[in-house]
Amino acid sequence: MQPILKQDLEVDRVSKRYGAHAAVDTLSFAVAHGSFFSILGPSGCGKTTLLRIVAGFLAPDDGEIRIGGRSMRDVPPNRRPVNMVFQHLALFPMMSVGENVGYGLTRRGVARAELANRVDAMLKRVGLPGAQPKRIDQLSGGQKQRVAIARSLVLEPTLLLLDEPLGALDLKLREHMKIELKQLQADFGTTFVYITHDQSEALVLSDHVAVMNAGRFEQVGTPQELYYRPATPFVAGFVGANNRVAGKAIGVDAGVVAIETAAGLRVQARASGPVATGDAVEAYVRPEVVDLARDANELPHGTQGFSGRVESLLFDGANSAVLVTEASTRAEIRIALPQTGRLADLRVDEPVAFGFDAERAVCFRSG
Amino acid sequence: MATAHLDASAIDRPRVQLGVLLLLAPALLWLVGLIVLPHVELAVLSLRARVAPRVYEWSLDQYATFIDEPLYWHTFVRTAAMSILATVSTLLIAFPVAWYIAKIARGRAKSVLFILCLIPFWVSETVRTLGWMILLRESGVLPRLLADLGITAAPVELLYHDATILVGLVYTSMLFMVVPLVSALETLDDSLIEAAYDLGGNGWSILRQIVIPHAAPGIAAGSIVVFMLTLGNYLTPTLLGGKNSLWFTEQIYTQFITRFNWEQGAAFGFLLLILSTAIVWLGLKVTGQRFGDVMRRA
Numbered sequence: 213m214q215p216i217l218k219q220d221l222e223v224d225r226v227s228k229r230y231g232a233h234a235a236v237d238t239l240s241f242a243v244a245h246g247s248f249f250s251i252l253g254p255s256g257c258g259k260t261t262l263l264r265i266v267a268g269f270l271a272p273d274d275g276e277i278r279i280g281g282r283s284m285r286d287v288p289p290n291r292r293p294v295n296m297v298f299q300h301l302a303l304f305p306m307m308s309v310g311e312n313v314g315y316g317l318t319r320r321g322v323a324r325a326e327l328a329n330r331v332d333a334m335l336k337r338v339g340l341p342g343a344q345p346k347r348i349d350q351l352s353g354g355q356k357q358r359v360a361i362a363r364s365l366v367l368e369p370t371l372l373l374l375d376e377p378l379g380a381l382d383l384k385l386r387e388h389m390k391i392e393l394k395q396l397q398a399d400f401g402t403t404f405v406y407i408t409h410d411q412s413e414a415l416v417l418s419d420h421v422a423v424m425n426a427g428r429f430e431q432v433g434t435p436q437e438l439y440y441r442p443a444t445p446f447v448a449g450f451v452g453a454n455n456r457v458a459g460k461a462i463g464v465d466a467g468v469v470a471i472e473t474a475a476g477l478r479v480q481a482r483a484s485g486p487v488a489t490g491d492a493v494e495a496y497v498r499p500e501v502v503d504l505a506r507d508a509n510e511l512p513h514g515t516q517g518f519s520g521r522v523e524s525l526l527f528d529g530a531n532s533a534v535l536v537t538e539a540s541t542r543a544e545i546r547i548a549l550p551q552t553g554r555l556a557d558l559r560v561d562e563p564v565a566f567g568f569d570a571e572r573a574v575c576f577r578s579g
Numbered sequence: 580m581a582t583a584h585l586d587a588s589a590i591d592r593p594r595v596q597l598g599v600l601l602l603l604a605p606a607l608l609w610l611v612g613l614i615v616l617p618h619v620e621l622a623v624l625s626l627r628a629r630v631a632p633r634v635y636e637w638s639l640d641q642y643a644t645f646i647d648e649p650l651y652w653h654t655f656v657r658t659a660a661m662s663i664l665a666t667v668s669t670l671l672i673a674f675p676v677a678w679y680i681a682k683i684a685r686g687r688a689k690s691v692l693f694i695l696c697l698i699p700f701w702v703s704e705t706v707r708t709l710g711w712m713i714l715l716r717e718s719g720v721l722p723r724l725l726a727d728l729g730i731t732a733a734p735v736e737l738l739y740h741d742a743t744i745l746v747g748l749v750y751t752s753m754l755f756m757v758v759p760l761v762s763a764l765e766t767l768d769d770s771l772i773e774a775a776y777d778l779g780g781n782g783w784s785i786l787r788q789i790v791i792p793h794a795a796p797g798i799a800a801g802s803i804v805v806f807m808l809t810l811g812n813y814l815t816p817t818l819l820g821g822k823n824s825l826w827f828t829e830q831i832y833t834q835f836i837t838r839f840n841w842e843q844g845a846a847f848g849f850l851l852l853i854l855s856t857a858i859v860w861l862g863l864k865v866t867g868q869r870f871g872d873v874m875r876r877a
Contacts, residue, residue, distance in 0.1 A: 269773060290779045302774035306792035315788075319779035363778065 218245040219281070220370050220403040221266065226275035228261050235261040237427035238275070243371075243405060243420075248397050250406045252414040253424035254450070259407045262424075263373050266405065267296045280370040290319075295364035296373040300380060301356055303348045309335070309359055310344025316367040334366040338396065353381050357389055365400055374406045378413060390416050411451050415439065423447045443484065445576045448496040455502075455545050457495040458578065461487055469575045471495055475541035480516055481573035495575040499533050500548040501568050504555060508565035517567040520545075522560050536564060618852075625845035641846030651830060651847075658827040659854055661741065662809040665748040669756045669805050670798065672749060677760035682769070693761075696754050704751065708818045711747055712738060715819075739821040747815040752808055756801040763797025764790075799866060799873040803859050810855050827851055 221243040228236040235258040243249040251259045264270045266277055268289035277284040279293055295316070304312050314331045322330070335343050338358040343351075351359065357377060364372055378386045378393075394417050397404050408414050414421045415435040422432040423446070431443040442448035449456065459473035469483045471493055481495040505511050508519065523535040523544060532549040547566055549555060558564070600607075628638035645651045680692050699707060714720050715737035722734035737743060767790065775785045791798070816826035831851070834844030863870060 267777060269777075289773075289777050290781060294777075296774070296777050298770045298774055300768070300770060302768065302770040304771060304775070304789060306789070315775070315780070316778035319781075319784065367778065 219243065220245045220279065221249075221405060222278040222281075223262075223266070224276045224278070226262075226265060226272045226277065228258075228265060228270060228272050234258075234427045236265065236272070239427070239429060240275075241422060241429065241432060243403055246401045246403055247419040248394070248404045248406065248417055250408060250414040250418040250421045251424050252408055252411055252421050252451070255409055257424045258427040259409075259424050260375065263296070263375055263405070263407050266371075267294055267373055268292050293370040294373060295367055295369040295371075296375065297360050297364055297377045299375045299377065301360040301377065303356060303360055303363070305348050307348075308344060309340070309346045309348065309351070312348065312359055313344075313363045313366055315363065320367075330366055334362045337399070338362045338365075354385055354389055354392075357381070358392075361393075361396060365396075365402060369402065371403050371405060374404060376408050376410075378408075378410070386413075393417060415451070423450060425450075441484075442496070442574060445494055445496070445578070448574060448576070453499050453546065454496040455499065457481075457497065457543070459493060459495075461489050461491045461493045461575075461577075464489055468570045469493060469495070471575060473541065473543065475543060477538060477541040477543045479573070480570035481575035482571050484574050484576055487575060487577050492578040493575050494578050495573055497545070497568055497573040499546045501572045502545065502547040502566050503568060504534070504536070504547045504550070504564060504566045506555070506562075506564060511565055511567045512569075515567040515569050517565060519563065519565050522558060522562045522564060524560060525558065534558060534564075536566060539563075621845040621848055624842050625849050627842060629842070641843050642850075644843060645846060645850060654825045654827050654830055655850065655854065657825055658810060659858060661744065661748075661826075662806055663858070665745055665752065665809045666802050666806045668745060669749045669752045670802060673753055673756035673760055673801070676753075677757050677764055680757070681761045681764035682767075696757050699750070700754060704814055705818075707751070708747060708815055711743075711750070711819060715743060738819060739823065741820070744816050744820040744824060744826075747819040748809050748812065751812070751815055752805040755804045755808060759797045759801040759804070760794065763794040763800075767793045795866065795868060796872050796875070799863065799868045802862065803873065806859065806862075807855055810851065 219242040223239055223241050225238050225240050226236055227234060227238050237258075239262065251262065253259045261270060265272050266279075268284065268287060282293075284292055304315065307315065310331055313334055314327050317327045317330060331344065332341075335341055338361060340355060340358055340362070343355070343359075348356065348359075360377065361372075374393075378389050381389060390413060397417075406414070406417060415438075418435060420432060421435055421438055423430045423438060425446050431438060431447045433441075433443075438447060438451045442451065448454055457471060457473060457477070457479055459471045459477070461469050462472045462478075463470040464483065464487055467483050468480050469487050470478060470480050472478050479495060479497075481497070487493055503511050503515060508517050511517050518538050520536040520538045523537045526533045526535065526546075530551065533546050534549060535544055536547055537544050545566070549558075625641050626637055626639070627635040628640040630636055645655075676692075676696070680689055684692055702710075712719070715722070717734050717736040717738075719737070722731070722737055725731045726734045771789055771793075772785055775789050780788070811828060813826070813828040813832060816824040817829060820826065827847070828851070831844050831847045834840045834847060863873070
């Protein structure tokens with residue numbers, strides 16, 4: 213990381229064990245000032261534990277947390293320059309919207325008049341002007357979300373932690389809140405640390421994403437890096453849709469591995485990490501990387517070509533895909549339908565040709 | 580269309596009401612037969628005076644006696660004050676217990692603790708109170724122990740004090756406070772407490788601003804039940820307080836059973852009913868609770 217950038221959060225070799233199970237395993241990372249950092253992982257990967265350690269609700273077994281350059285050892289949650297937006301928001305139902313947003317300021321002993329001004333200004337900034345007297349149960353899901361964020365941001369924390377706050381919302385609202393959250397973060401310039409199991413949230417929102425698995429980070433990078441250059445099989449499988457082809461490396465030439473599956477299918481893919489002939493390997497091919505055509509001549513020049521038959525059509529608007537079985541090995545592959553409307557009339561059982569550029573598929577040594 | 584619908588419901592309604600009435604019949608019989616009728620009878624009794632053998636006339640004499648005789652209203656006020664004190668003490672002791680059961684204990688420990696609260700009720704109230712007497716009387720376990728340890732020179736009588744009555748009342752009432760408190764605290768989302776802590780709250784402010792407002796209906800429910808039980812308790816004050824317990828239920832007992840003065844006893848009974856209603860109403864008013872909400876929690 214560049215030393216010029218101010219790091220708002222530094223996590224230094226932090227571990228947390230429950231019995232023999234390491235929920236967080238000697239983890240180190242830093243989050244730069246003003247950035248939107250996401251931790252993406254399946255449930256049970258330790259991301260919530262990590263967030264609770266940063267917030268101060270859990271003490272790490274080992275390692276140190278520094279926030280704004282200051283060590284957080286033995287600093288309780290109510291004294292950390294960190295606020296958290298909880299999974300179910302945890303708005304106080306016994307208080308009005310104004311009291312919720314003003315709660316933290318009251319605790320800090322801010323004078324009544326100034327408090328009212330700051331609450332008012334904050335509610336305006338999140339698009340809820342004059343909502344002070346409303347009860348929490350009068351708010352919609354999206355408004356509750358904004359109140360929860362306002363309640364934290366009014367305290368001007370160094371770091372805002374968000375624990376899957378969009379999880380409880382329905383799909384349409386979630387899409388909307390994603391955009392709103394990104395705009396809010398850009399507006400306030402506060403450093404956000406966001407945890408989620410939803411890869412689309414992580415990719416859309418973040419400047420940097422860490423993919424977490426079994427207490428460790430598999431890869432930290434920009435959404436584009438994670439998507440196009442996954443560092444591990446886990447990342448390739450977890451981020452975005454992917455076709456997995458497992459087999460044996462039968463040749464390596466200029467960083468391109470030739471793979472043969474147990475059924476005899478031969479494909480080529482770019483090697484990631486050391487791969488030698490004879491290794492057990494797995495290749496990942498994204499559905500949109502595969503070209504699909506009715507006739508093999510229509511495939512772009514220079515790509516490896518296969519023939520097959522349409523197994524089923526998965527229509528989902530812009531995300532439509534077809535499942536194709538390869539002719540000789542019966543291997544199944546998911547291919548994205550071209551957006552141009554070409555092949556929109558494809559039928560089940562129709563013979564097709566498909567192929568992909570070896571450079572755009574990635575191959576790892578297994579295990 | 581709308582009229583047709585109205586007509587149909589108008590025809591349906593009496594039938595539905597009859598069904599509901601039949602279902603409610605046992606409860607209604609119980610209410611009317613055991614609560615309303617005796618109270619009407621009591622009211623009538625309390626409002627008449629005997630002028631000659633078997634000759635009665637309407638009068639407020641019984642109530643006048645209550646006001647004229649300082650012992651009566653002194654006992655009355657004392658009973659109310661002690662009951663309030665017992666209720667508050669029960670709340671203060673039961674709250675941490677309920678908090679532990681609802682928020683800290685997990686799985687088996689939780690049910691074991693609940694059963695521990697319930698176990699004293701396996702034994703009849705008389706036996707439980709006699710148990711206290713065995714512990715506290717001058718020749719009992721506790722005074723002997725205090726004397727042996729040299730804390731007191733000789734065994735002291737621990738029975739027949741106001742504090743003894745309070746201890747007995749709190750002990751008898753614990754369960755009725757713990758149960759509604761546990762159910763109120765269990766519904767409190769832990770993340771609310773964490774959120775308040777995260778936003779800068781400390782233990783005391785969270786208790787005051789988050790926990791107590793949330794548990795208020797449960798607190799009110801427990802307090803009402805305990806207050807009613809305490810105010811109407813006869814056995815515990817009599818046995819643990821002895822002759823100078825001066826509990827109002829004793830006055831009622833004396834009028835009915837010892838003096839055969841049913842008219843006076845009925846008037847006292849009514850005064851106690853008015854007293855408990857007034858104090859509960861006042862308590863709800865002061866804490867801003869609604870009776871319906873509270874009873875749903877109880």
